[in-house]
Amino acid sequence: MRILRISLENLNSLRGRHSLDFTAEPLAGAGLFAITGPTGAGKSTILDAVTLALYGRAARYGKTSNPEEMMSTHSTHCRAEVEFEVASGFYRAEWELRRARNRSDGKVQPAQRAIYDSGGVPLTQQIRDTEMMIESLIGLNYERFLRSVLLAQGDFAQFLKAPPGERADLLEKLTGSELYTRLSILAHRERTSREQILSSREEELARVPVLTAEERFSRDESLAEARERLESVRREIEAGELTRSRITALQEAIRSMDHAERRLRTVQEKREAGAVELEQLRLHREASPFVGDITRLDGAAGALKRARRLHETARTALEGAQRHRVSALETYGLSISRALENAEKRKEEVRRERDQVQEKVEAEGRRLEEESPDGILAEEITEITLAVEQLSATRRNLEARWRDWESLAKKDLPVGAAAPTEELEKAAEEGVTEVLRETEQTRRALASAESELELRRDHLEKARLLAGYEEQRRSLTEGEPCPLCGSTEHPWADGSGPGLEMSALEAALADARSRCETLRQEEKHGTMRQAGLRTLRTTLSELGRTRDGAYNSLEERLRPLGEEVPVPGREQAYLEKARTRAAAWRQLQARMAEYRERLARLDHLLENALRDLREYQEKEEALPSSLRRQDREWSDEREAPEVPIAEAEYQEALHKERTALVQEADRAAEVVAAEEALTEIEARTREVIGSSPFSDLSTLRAALLPPEHARRLETMESDLKEGETEARTILTVTREEIEKLEARETPRGEAAEEFLARHAALLQEQERLREERTTLTETLRRDDAARRERERLELEQEEERKTLALWNQLHRLIGSHDGSKFKRFAQSVSLDILVRHANRHLHRLTDRYQIRRDGTDSAADTLQLLIEDQHQAGVRRPMESLSGGESFLASLALALGLADLAGRMVRIDSLFIDEGFGSLDPETLDVAISALESLRQSHKTVGVISHVALLKERISTRVSVEKRGDGSGRLRILDQ
Numbered sequence: 001m002r003i004l005r006i007s008l009e010n011l012n013s014l015r016g017r018h019s020l021d022f023t024a025e026p027l028a029g030a031g032l033f034a035i036t037g038p039t040g041a042g043k044s045t046i047l048d049a050v051t052l053a054l055y056g057r058a059a060r061y062g063k064t065s066n067p068e069e070m071m072s073t074h075s076t077h078c079r080a081e082v083e084f085e086v087a088s089g090f091y092r093a094e095w096e097l098r099r100a101r102n103r104s105d106g107k108v109q110p111a112q113r114a115i116y117d118s119g120g121v122p123l124t125q126q127i128r129d130t131e132m133m134i135e136s137l138i139g140l141n142y143e144r145f146l147r148s149v150l151l152a153q154g155d156f157a158q159f160l161k162a163p164p165g166e167r168a169d170l171l172e173k174l175t176g177s178e179l180y181t182r183l184s185i186l187a188h189r190e191r192t193s194r195e196q197i198l199s200s201r202e203e204e205l206a207r208v209p210v211l212t213a214e215e216r217f218s219r220d221e222s223l224a225e226a227r228e229r230l231e232s233v234r235r236e237i238e239a240g241e242l243t244r245s246r247i248t249a250l251q252e253a254i255r256s257m258d259h260a261e262r263r264l265r266t267v268q269e270k271r272e273a274g275a276v277e278l279e280q281l282r283l284h285r286e287a288s289p290f291v292g293d294i295t296r297l298d299g300a301a302g303a304l305k306r307a308r309r310l311h312e313t314a315r316t317a318l319e320g321a322q323r324h325r326v327s328a329l330e331t332y333g334l335s336i337s338r339a340l341e342n343a344e345k346r347k348e349e350v351r352r353e354r355d356q357v358q359e360k361v362e363a364e365g366r367r368l369e370e371e372s373p374d375g376i377l378a379e380e381i382t383e384i385t386l387a388v389e390q391l392s393a394t395r396r397n398l399e400a401r402w403r404d405w406e407s408l409a410k411k412d413l414p415v416g417a418a419a420p421t422e423e424l425e426k427a428a429e430e431g432v433t434e435v436l437r438e439t440e441q442t443r444r445a446l447a448s449a450e451s452e453l454e455l456r457r458d459h460l461e462k463a464r465l466l467a468g469y470e471e472q473r474r475s476l477t478e479g480e481p482c483p484l485c486g487s488t489e490h491p492w493a494d495g496s497g498p499g500l501e502m503s504a505l506e507a508a509l510a511d512a513r514s515r516c517e518t519l520r521q522e523e524k525h526g527t528m529r530q531a532g533l534r535t536l537r538t539t540l541s542e543l544g545r546t547r548d549g550a551y552n553s554l555e556e557r558l559r560p561l562g563e564e565v566p567v568p569g570r571e572q573a574y575l576e577k578a579r580t581r582a583a584a585w586r587q588l589q590a591r592m593a594e595y596r597e598r599l600a601r602l603d604h605l606l607e608n609a610l611r612d613l614r615e616y617q618e619k620e621e622a623l624p625s626s627l628r629r630q631d632r633e634w635s636d637e638r639e640a641p642e643v644p645i646a647e648a649e650y651q652e653a654l655h656k657e658r659t660a661l662v663q664e665a666d667r668a669a670e671v672v673a674a675e676e677a678l679t680e681i682e683a684r685t686r687e688v689i690g691s692s693p694f695s696d697l698s699t700l701r702a703a704l705l706p707p708e709h710a711r712r713l714e715t716m717e718s719d720l721k722e723g724e725t726e727a728r729t730i731l732t733v734t735r736e737e738i739e740k741l742e743a744r745e746t747p748r749g750e751a752a753e754e755f756l757a758r759h760a761a762l763l764q765e766q767e768r769l770r771e772e773r774t775t776l777t778e779t780l781r782r783d784d785a786a787r788r789e790r791e792r793l794e795l796e797q798e799e800e801r802k803t804l805a806l807w808n809q810l811h812r813l814i815g816s817h818d819g820s821k822f823k824r825f826a827q828s829v830s831l832d833i834l835v836r837h838a839n840r841h842l843h844r845l846t847d848r849y850q851i852r853r854d855g856t857d858s859a860a861d862t863l864q865l866l867i868e869d870q871h872q873a874g875v876r877r878p879m880e881s882l883s884g885g886e887s888f889l890a891s892l893a894l895a896l897g898l899a900d901l902a903g904r905m906v907r908i909d910s911l912f913i914d915e916g917f918g919s920l921d922p923e924t925l926d927v928a929i930s931a932l933e934s935l936r937q938s939h940k941t942v943g944v945i946s947h948v949a950l951l952k953e954r955i956s957t958r959v960s961v962e963k964r965g966d967g968s969g970r971l972r973i974l975d976q
Helices: 043-055 127-138 142-148 153-161 164-175 178-206 213-273 275-370 372-379 381-409 421-467 470-474 499-561 571-621 643-689 697-703 707-743 750-814 820-845 884-902 922-938
Strands: 002-011 014-021 032-036 077-086 089-098 112-117 122-124 849-853 865-869 875-878 910-914 941-946 957-963 969-975
Touching: 002 043, 014 969, 032 043, 032 922, 043 077, 043 089, 043 127, 043 142, 043 910, 043 941, 043 957, 077 127, 089 127, 112 127, 122 127, 142 884, 178 750, 178 820, 213 275, 213 707, 213 750, 275 372, 275 571, 275 643, 275 697, 275 707, 372 381, 372 499, 372 571, 381 421, 381 499, 381 571, 421 499, 571 643, 643 697, 750 820, 820 849, 820 884, 820 922, 849 884, 884 910, 884 922
Parallel strands: 032 941, 032 957, 910 941
Antiparallel strands: 002 014, 002 077, 077 089, 089 112, 112 122, 849 865, 865 875, 957 969
């Protein structure tokens, strides 16, 4: 993994935009560079930008995601961006934090993260997806990245000379081996938990009681005895059940016989008490055959009364109908007279109004004919509006693009946006050609400047080479040839050296570099202008053709109206005027349609008035002459209904009069028929009574009972008969049943009571034995269930014992309450691996030393480190014996070894070493820098972060973080 570019904006003290490009000189050719600056200027912020862009975290804030404190004060947003290269290609990771509404006091919004490929195509834009893809692409999570790329060399310098106890804590921090501590504690806690579970299993087993063998045997015997006794009682109950049923039947038969005898006596008493009513019932039955004759006689008398009453009512109704018919006829004549007067008035009013409306129709028709062009405009106003708005929008768009063209071309063109399309295209083409010519001139100047830069660099390198031959210059002799160049002239033989000339060459090289960079920016800007002008040229051409098409289309629509296309800027005014004219035309048309509709309506009303007038005249002629207007004067104060109502009332009155005449004649005939029927029925009834046991009609009527009374007496008689029959039947049956039971010697009296008492006692004993059997059965069933439960719990307890045995064994190996047991073992293994990786790097740094772990028996699990001196026959001595430079080499080798250990599956080509140089003397600092420069052999780029001033003289390529007067920082790349 190689970092190609770091960009940041508004992070801590680094306000504004800052960028470090490791693909451009001088950082591209520098295997070692320094990030220097005073404390608080923002050196570590550069590393924060890397971890923010990749992982959304800043190293100084621990595991906090998206720390708000990273944003510069009074800023509305901050961002970090890293371009990097891995085996699968080039990618760019971005992180951004913003405040609400782009206000410096706004609430901080959720962070945005994304990953883009080399073509700028977004691969992820969600935080979760970004985290997963970063780990997939780089192969490192956040913690391993910190240990692989951002090396805290000072921690390893402390680690080398720390006591064993402190070294354990440092090793856990550097290697991330705290996992083994957690595993050790987990083993201890799990063993304790399993012991508690086993204890709870034993307590649960103790809470499940079972019967002892003696108790179980006793319960089984008691159950067998209860079952045997229950069977004996059951047989005895079954044997006495037949006798018990005969006793019960005999007792029931005796009770039934007593009840039947009492009921028979009661029936006889009721018959004697009701003898008079029964005699009335007999007479009623003898008179019943004559009920029909009496009913017919009464019906005929009633029919005569009704007929006479109805006849009187019909005669009264006839007289009322005749009076109503006369009144309705007079009202009908009055209604026709009033209707004729109203119809004549309405005819005149409608005729006058129609003449007025006709005049308005003729006037509006003349106006419509005069303003006919506005009618065409009103019909096409929608299409004309769309065409004008399209032309206006095209003109505005063309004007805006033309202003963009002039801004990008940086010149005022001889034509404007309103010019014809051909002139616009010609002017745009000339502008592109001119910018192309300027860019080509810049490219030629850049090529010349790059040649000049190479020449200046070559001169400087030769001058530096020449300045390095100081020893050879002192050995030159005047007049003798130089052994290197063969010249006999030696201008610097006195040892003065080309110092002044080198200063001038360095200044010239810096100027050449600056000019090359300026020309590169100009060439890049020119290329971008070319692309932009070409795009705008195409856009202008398309917009011009669109404008011409819209203009021609609008001109074609306006030609029938005799109007011209509005000039630029007057489109809306034209549309307002056109809309006003169209609206006025539509209003005129609406009024014309309204007048015509009113005229048609008035013609219809006039026709109706004339028809009504003729109709009422015909009705008046059909009236009697005494009711016509010319023959009778009607009072104006008298109210008259509408003609149809009055006519309907008259016809109804006439119909009622005729109906009343018919009804009166019918009722008179009904009276005569009723009188004849009554006379005939009376004669026939007297003849029938003469042959009956009754002396006359009144005696017959007295014998007849009311229907309800007759039905009550019939019911009483029926009940008495049924009661007597039922009682005598029960007496006969029960006496026979008693005789049969006595013949079978069924016990009676005290013998029966003793037998029933003994039988009831047997039933109670049977119920008690059943309860006892159920109790014993349930007790044994619960005991069986408890035994099965104990068996299950014992099996589980055995499984828990086996599991506890495994955890006890694991606890003996790695478990401890504080995690120290497994931690010491794992750290010793981790330290061995770390030392192996570190020695490989230390061998490249120096061939003298190797790091060894103390392997004595007494220190098998300690973290004691020794240094092995290869120049002293492999003697081992404490780390404290190393000098400052030697300690730095050893700690640096450990830091690089940890990077290999953390990124053992990933190639790391970019390293950053934070601090660790402050305590080194100048000589040791030279050794350290030489060691770091040797890492270029592994194609690694190493950045050293320090505030040590001596680094400015030792490392030629530097990223200087400088403080400004307002407390903010800025980045400068320096190359000496």
